[in-house]
Amino acid sequence: MNQQYRFILLLAILLFSFPLKAQAQWSGNIALQNRYFFNDPVALNTLQHNNYLSFSAEPEYYTAWNDEQQSFTFTPFVRVDQYDKERTHGDLRELSYQQVFDDWELRIGISKVYWGVTESQHLVDIINQTDSVENVDGEDKLGQPMVKATFEKDWGTVDLFVLPYFRERTFQDIEGRPRTTPVIDDAQTTYESSDKEQNIDYAARWFHYYGDLELGVAYFNGTSRDPLFSAGLKNGNAVLKPYYPLMQQVSIDAQITTEELLFKLEAIARDWQNFDSLTLQLVDERYAALTTGVEYTFVGIIETDADLGLVVEYLYDDRDQRATTFFQNDLMMGLRLAINDADSSEALLGIIYDLDNQEHLISLEASRRFAQNWTATLEVRLFNNIDPASLVKNIEQDDFLQLDIAYYF
Amino acid sequence: MQTKTRLNKSVISLLLIGSTSLSLGLSKSFAVEADVERGLEIAIEADKRDTGFVDSTAKMKMELKNKQGQTNTRQVRVKTLEVTGDGDKGLSIFDTPADIKGTASLTYSHALKPDEQWLYLPALKRVKRISSKNKSGPFMGSEFAYEDISSQEVEKYTYRYIKDELINGIDCFVVERYPAYKHSGYTRQVAWVNKKEYRAEKIDFYDRKNVLLKTLNYTGYQQYLDKFWRADTMHMVNHQTGKSTTLSWKDYKFKTGLKNKDFNRNSLKRAK
Numbered sequence: 001m002n003q004q005y006r007f008i009l010l011l012a013i014l015l016f017s018f019p020l021k022a023q024a025q026w027s028g029n030i031a032l033q034n035r036y037f038f039n040d041p042v043a044l045n046t047l048q049h050n051n052y053l054s055f056s057a058e059p060e061y062y063t064a065w066n067d068e069q070q071s072f073t074f075t076p077f078v079r080v081d082q083y084d085k086e087r088t089h090g091d092l093r094e095l096s097y098q099q100v101f102d103d104w105e106l107r108i109g110i111s112k113v114y115w116g117v118t119e120s121q122h123l124v125d126i127i128n129q130t131d132s133v134e135n136v137d138g139e140d141k142l143g144q145p146m147v148k149a150t151f152e153k154d155w156g157t158v159d160l161f162v163l164p165y166f167r168e169r170t171f172q173d174i175e176g177r178p179r180t181t182p183v184i185d186d187a188q189t190t191y192e193s194s195d196k197e198q199n200i201d202y203a204a205r206w207f208h209y210y211g212d213l214e215l216g217v218a219y220f221n222g223t224s225r226d227p228l229f230s231a232g233l234k235n236g237n238a239v240l241k242p243y244y245p246l247m248q249q250v251s252i253d254a255q256i257t258t259e260e261l262l263f264k265l266e267a268i269a270r271d272w273q274n275f276d277s278l279t280l281q282l283v284d285e286r287y288a289a290l291t292t293g294v295e296y297t298f299v300g301i302i303e304t305d306a307d308l309g310l311v312v313e314y315l316y317d318d319r320d321q322r323a324t325t326f327f328q329n330d331l332m333m334g335l336r337l338a339i340n341d342a343d344s345s346e347a348l349l350g351i352i353y354d355l356d357n358q359e360h361l362i363s364l365e366a367s368r369r370f371a372q373n374w375t376a377t378l379e380v381r382l383f384n385n386i387d388p389a390s391l392v393k394n395i396e397q398d399d400f401l402q403l404d405i406a407y408y409f
Numbered sequence: 410m411q412t413k414t415r416l417n418k419s420v421i422s423l424l425l426i427g428s429t430s431l432s433l434g435l436s437k438s439f440a441v442e443a444d445v446e447r448g449l450e451i452a453i454e455a456d457k458r459d460t461g462f463v464d465s466t467a468k469m470k471m472e473l474k475n476k477q478g479q480t481n482t483r484q485v486r487v488k489t490l491e492v493t494g495d496g497d498k499g500l501s502i503f504d505t506p507a508d509i510k511g512t513a514s515l516t517y518s519h520a521l522k523p524d525e526q527w528l529y530l531p532a533l534k535r536v537k538r539i540s541s542k543n544k545s546g547p548f549m550g551s552e553f554a555y556e557d558i559s560s561q562e563v564e565k566y567t568y569r570y571i572k573d574e575l576i577n578g579i580d581c582f583v584v585e586r587y588p589a590y591k592h593s594g595y596t597r598q599v600a601w602v603n604k605k606e607y608r609a610e611k612i613d614f615y616d617r618k619n620v621l622l623k624t625l626n627y628t629g630y631q632q633y634l635d636k637f638w639r640a641d642t643m644h645m646v647n648h649q650t651g652k653s654t655t656l657s658w659k660d661y662k663f664k665t666g667l668k669n670k671d672f673n674r675n676s677l678k679r680a681k
Contacts, residue, residue, distance in 0.1 A: 027510050062681055071681070098679070105675065114535040139533060150675060157675060207674075214538055257538045259523045259591070299543045299592070307546060342473050342481045342550040344509070372481065375508045408507030 028059035028075070031406035037177060039397045048177045054081040058093065069100045073111075075143075079134070084176035087133040092143045105150040110143035113159070115205065115218060117255040117264045118291040120313045120332035120352060121325070124218060124251035124266045127203060129167040129225050136178065136381060137363070142167045156208030163201040166191075166223045168242070178383075178398035180229075180391040185239035188232055191223060192245040192273065199223050199246070216253045222246065224272055226324060229391060230280070240391065245282070247272035262295040264313070277322060289317040289325070293332070309336035315352070326390075329355045343369045359385045377404040441569070448568025448584045455607040456563045462637050464667040465489045468660045473551050476651035481506075483549055489560075490672050496520055497560040498672040502680045503549075513680040515672060520564035521590055529677045536674050545594025552623060552645040552654040554594055557614075565590055566598075573604070576611060580604045595622070606630075608638045616649075623647050634663050 033054045041048035056079040064071035075094035081087035096109030116124045127144055134140035145165040151158045171186055172179035193199035201222020208215055227242035249270040256263040267290040274285040293313030301308045311334035315327035334350040347366035354360065362384070367377040379402040383395045466488050473481040484504040489497050496518030503512045511531035518524045524541040544556040566586035574583050581601040588595055596619045601611040609627055616622040629641030643656040670676065 027507065029508070064681065068679075068681075071679075100679070103670075105679075112534050114533055116535075117537075152670060152673070152675060209538075209674075255538055257525075257540060259540060259542045262538075262540060297540060297542065299546055300594070305547050307543060340547045340550055342475070344506075344550060369506060369508060372505075373507050406508070408510070 024061070024063035026059060026061050027409060028057070029406045029408045030057045031055070031404050033402060033404045035177075035400050035402045037398055037400045039399065041177065042181070042394045042397050044181055045174075045177075045394065047175045049083050049175065052082050052084065052177070054079055054087065056080075060094070071098050072096070073098075081176075084133065084173045086171060086173040087176055089133065089170060091131065093141075094143055103152050107146070107148040107150075110145050111148070112141050112143060113146075113148070113161075115216060115251075116253050116266050117214070118253075118266050118293065118313055119264075119295075119311050119334060120293070120315060120330075120350070121291055121327055122266075123268050123289055123291055124216070124253045126220055126225050126249065126251075127161065127163070129169055131170050133170040133172055133176065135379075142170070156206050159203075159205045159207070161201075161203040161205075163203065163222060164198075166197040166199060166201065166244070168197070168244075169225070169227055171242075178392070178395040178400070180240060181394045182238040182240055184229065184242060185232065185234050186242060188234070188239070188241040189227075190241065190243050192243075193223055197223075212257050214255045214257070216251075218249075218251045218253075220247070220249045220251075228273075228275055228324065230275065243282075245273040260296065263293075264295065265292045266290060267292075274322075274324065285319075287317065287319045287323075289315075289323075289327075291315050291327075297336075305340040307336075307338045307340065309338075310334070311336065311350075321356070326354075326359070326361070327352065331355060345369075354385075354387075357385065357387055359387055373408050375404075375406050375408065377406070378402070379404075444570045445568060447570035448586070449563075451570060451582050451584055451602055451607070452563050452566070452568050452586070455602060455609075456561075458607050459637060460491075460493070462634070463491050463664045466660070466662045466665055466667070467639075467658050470657045470659075471549065471551055471553075472655045472657070474653045474655075481550070483551075485549075488667060488671065490667050490669070492517075496524065496562050498669075499560065500672055500677065500680060511681060513677050515674070515677045516559065517672075518560040518562070520562040523591075524559065527674060527677055529680065534678070536677060542592050544590070544592045552647045552652055553656070556588070556590075556593055556595075557625070557645070571599070574601065576601050579610055581610055606638055608640075621648055631661075633661055637663065 033056065035052040037050050040050065058075065058077045060073065060075040062071065062073050073094045073096055076090065077093045078090040079087060092110045094111055096107055096111040098105065098107045113127045114125055116122050122138065128141035129144065130138045131140040131142045132138065144163060144167060147162045149160045168186055168189055171184040174183045199222060203218065203220040205216060205218035223244050224247040227244050229240040229242060232239050232241040247270055249268055251268040253266045267288065269288045271286050273282045276283045291313055293311065295309060295311045297307050297309040299307050313332040315330040315332060317323040317325060317328035320328055330352050332350060332352045334348060337347045339345040345368040350363050352361045362382040364380040365377065367375055369375050382399045386393050386396045469485045469487055471483040471485065483506060486502045486504065488500040491497055499516045501514045503509050513529040515527040516524055526539050526541050528537045528539050530537065545554050548555050548558055566589055569585045571583040571585055574581055582604055584600050584602055586598050586600060594617060595614050596617060597615050599613040600609050603610050608630060612625040613621060614623040623645055625643060625645045627640035627643055630638050631641060632638050639658060639661055641658055644653065646653045
């Protein structure tokens, strides 16, 4: 935490050292969420419930001055969950200062960046840790302390990152659902780096676009955002202990945008440690993974204003069944419907199907606005034929329906 | 061979018989050619008169009204960079509805080749390059299609001058224009162009079945930098659904010093 305090101090100094002729504003949202699980939990997980109510708030304060060349953003986030003590959590999504110079930009503080182009999974997006108690899709991220410099050149844009503090992934409590069985005990987290969460990570990304082609190449050197798990005990009960190895990763992400069709590719090559499946010892591992696919949109279907998008992506990991992710030889198919009405009604139906063991994950997300400042979002997630050897085998019982009602200001 | 001769003969006789009407037809086709030329001249002159604004910024309020009279509003800030010899660059930042606050779009428009478009989604901090095929779809659920609000380039249409007509006491050229770009939702548009100022006063839009779909009226024109006319209000009525959308513009500024680098992916991410 020491590092984080130093950042806040630095920000405060920067803030007060500039004349404030600022335009400041608060915005954000508060939301009520209900998650309903269709089935009773498996016998092992008697502490789980069938219905979870929660509340969240994410206000944002933004101020800019000096013709918007300098700005400060503060975005705290909090969720209070009825049962899951780990899902009841807070985070600084953003607490950062940014300054724009002639041909470069500097951002200092806690922030978020997004890399990548595909929809089904986000292989190359590794600056921020996943806030995995928020949702199963991995799209919610924790704020990452960083110094980021962006240089704009004729030959592309270069982002350089120094990441001085590591954020652990969030995991559900024993009452939380869906989750692994046994539960993950983050009090027993260990690291490969002797500096633990204070290890300084580095990353660089080059990005450019040539007409219809957008291309990004990135390098990361530091603590893996993805943990490995080993068996442990807590008060005599079985738990999983997270371990964060060091890693190096190179990645490429590309999109070709034609008038009709989008072609997408994300690929990574990673060097890190993994547990050997026989000896359970940590061994060096090098692997590659990719997501690639197409997206096609039918405009104005059946003589209405609605658009229907088709997304097909293939997910591959060269470790095959030893992969630490779900997706080693999977096909994702998605349908995206945008009604294009005044209430921005839209829906996304997706299935990720494992071509080896027929595991499939189905999700439906639908949302619309009502009464100008409110939105309603419905989510259904179904988990079928989960690999019996998986740590999340029991999520087969965890099909759920979620409704979010949010007020925006 | 015989058939052909006979045919030729009959063609000749037809020609002879029909010489009067033929000459009429010829003069008509000359007239059509002249109208096409005239239509293009008007478009070129209108374009010339709007050239040289360099860049502009403005605030736009959009009011959507359905048949029952229920309204929805959106507020957007718009930045434009004039690109000579090509379509303009545009950056739009959405302030309301609150749930899409901070969403921004960047467009490099082109006359005939597809526009380049990016969307910034603030919740994910993701910049998405999007397909520009959706020209006919509604802009933010309004009665304005993307093609209605995109940069108007001479080459985007072919033209035909129809007649002169007085509307609302303003002497106008009536010009038909036909989209030359792909994926338009229109067969044609009929524009009433102010004869003195070469600015549009009214446009009728005809759908793919050539049925009147929408009418756009421009009101409250103001002149900026002693040259450039911008309407304070643009009112679009959809005759087929009874819905309407009013765009109200304010705080127009020109030659504000915007540069190319204010219109790229990085500036899109920064847009607030």
